[in-house]
Amino acid sequence: MTAVSSQRIAELRSVTERLNLHVPPSYFVSASSSEPYEEAVDPLMDRPEGEPLNLYVGVPLCEEHCSFCMYFYGLADEEGTRAEECLRGLEGFLERIASRDQRHLISGSYIGGGTPTVMSASQIRRLLAAVNRAFAFEPPAQRTFEMSPRSATPEKIDAIVAGGCNRVSFGVQSFDRAIVARAGRTWADPASIRALIGRCRAAGLTEINVDLMTGLDGEEDRTLADAVEAMVGEADLTISIYRYRPGRSAELAARNGMSEYVSRCAERVSAAAGVAVRHGWRSSGRFDGEHVRFMPARPNRWPERNLYETRYRPGLRNSLIGVGVAARSFLRDERMVHCQHRNSAGYELCGRLVEVERCDQVSRVSAALVNAFFRGEAADAALIEAQCGLAPEEAFADELGYLVGEGVLGCAGRRYAVEPSCRARWASLDKLLYPPDWLRQRSEAARLR
Numbered sequence: 001m002t003a004v005s006s007q008r009i010a011e012l013r014s015v016t017e018r019l020n021l022h023v024p025p026s027y028f029v030s031a032s033s034s035e036p037y038e039e040a041v042d043p044l045m046d047r048p049e050g051e052p053l054n055l056y057v058g059v060p061l062c063e064e065h066c067s068f069c070m071y072f073y074g075l076a077d078e079e080g081t082r083a084e085e086c087l088r089g090l091e092g093f094l095e096r097i098a099s100r101d102q103r104h105l106i107s108g109s110y111i112g113g114g115t116p117t118v119m120s121a122s123q124i125r126r127l128l129a130a131v132n133r134a135f136a137f138e139p140p141a142q143r144t145f146e147m148s149p150r151s152a153t154p155e156k157i158d159a160i161v162a163g164g165c166n167r168v169s170f171g172v173q174s175f176d177r178a179i180v181a182r183a184g185r186t187w188a189d190p191a192s193i194r195a196l197i198g199r200c201r202a203a204g205l206t207e208i209n210v211d212l213m214t215g216l217d218g219e220e221d222r223t224l225a226d227a228v229e230a231m232v233g234e235a236d237l238t239i240s241i242y243r244y245r246p247g248r249s250a251e252l253a254a255r256n257g258m259s260e261y262v263s264r265c266a267e268r269v270s271a272a273a274g275v276a277v278r279h280g281w282r283s284s285g286r287f288d289g290e291h292v293r294f295m296p297a298r299p300n301r302w303p304e305r306n307l308y309e310t311r312y313r314p315g316l317r318n319s320l321i322g323v324g325v326a327a328r329s330f331l332r333d334e335r336m337v338h339c340q341h342r343n344s345a346g347y348e349l350c351g352r353l354v355e356v357e358r359c360d361q362v363s364r365v366s367a368a369l370v371n372a373f374f375r376g377e378a379a380d381a382a383l384i385e386a387q388c389g390l391a392p393e394e395a396f397a398d399e400l401g402y403l404v405g406e407g408v409l410g411c412a413g414r415r416y417a418v419e420p421s422c423r424a425r426w427a428s429l430d431k432l433l434y435p436p437d438w439l440r441q442r443s444e445a446a447r448l449r
């Protein structure tokens, strides 16, 4: 057995900080890329009756490229040619699903991107008609359509409602004109957002969300709280706050370091929460986490049914089927599955999904370990050996030995559990169990971004 060096631990801590990996990933990328998208989706569709899926449909085009965004794939053109090509691809794929004997049940859906409102109202109707032919929806299914304030129109809102969606989410990010300009976005003022919300309500939508971000360059201590103040009086509204993941150049992180950056963002979310609470709203999510939501204090009005938005919540075990280039699909169970959602083919419809079973054994063991710790802070090595054909104690002998020796993991027989007093250290030490080249790939991707 080789000892785990202190240098390796320091590197893991540094890469955890630098790449903002405090939240464990729920999936891994494998070296294989040969599986066609259809092959990947069929196993999801073949799940047993009565097990509803979540659905994510990605429209990978935007009207502009926001500097902070990791989800940009390509610009829509003025003539709508790219949106039409993208829609035809989606229709073809959805028709293939619709031709199956039975329509699979969906418990929550999210049509996002990119920016799905780059499509015209008639294109939105076609897309939703294709979705409705392909799938059946549970009666309480939450069906979200993501809207950009820049391209939202009354006709598109009507098309979204007519197509069965019951929730819209507006990507606002900030009401500060300078911050928005710096990010390369079109500014939307609170009054125009309120008018859109009113239009949604008049069309019959009762679930409306506004996305804001904290941590953008130029943000001041009251920026977020002021944005919440501008929206919090609206009925039927939730406000979601996401923490931006800065690259090296991001002002706050560069000046103060990542830990300071996270705590400054948490303070700003906390100030915004103060505004929401004063208006009788409540919040969910950790203030130092990546996603916090404010909502009116009515019980169970806004059930968290959409796995796309809740993918980091270990309690959810439903599965997600992704359609479109920006989509990801995975089964949140013992067999983690990943669709690489970024590729170089622009907005063309292609994608891939890699079953952990097809990866090499060490990667399978790694995925099983990290996912098990992520879900329940414990892992059963005997179960993983039975599933993967390789004992974790063999694949990660040095690492598990080190973690147990340090008292970070407790060990009872072959069951390992994170010691409650060591959760903070675990945020970086769990990287010891990641697939061997995962961090290298992730660092490389961040460098290229």
Ligand code: SF4
Residues within 6 Å of the ligand: 061, 062, 063, 064, 065, 066, 069, 070, 071, 072, 113, 114, 115, 148, 171
């Ligand atoms: S924030 Fe939205 S509109 Fe801007 S680039 Fe990203 S997906 Fe496109």
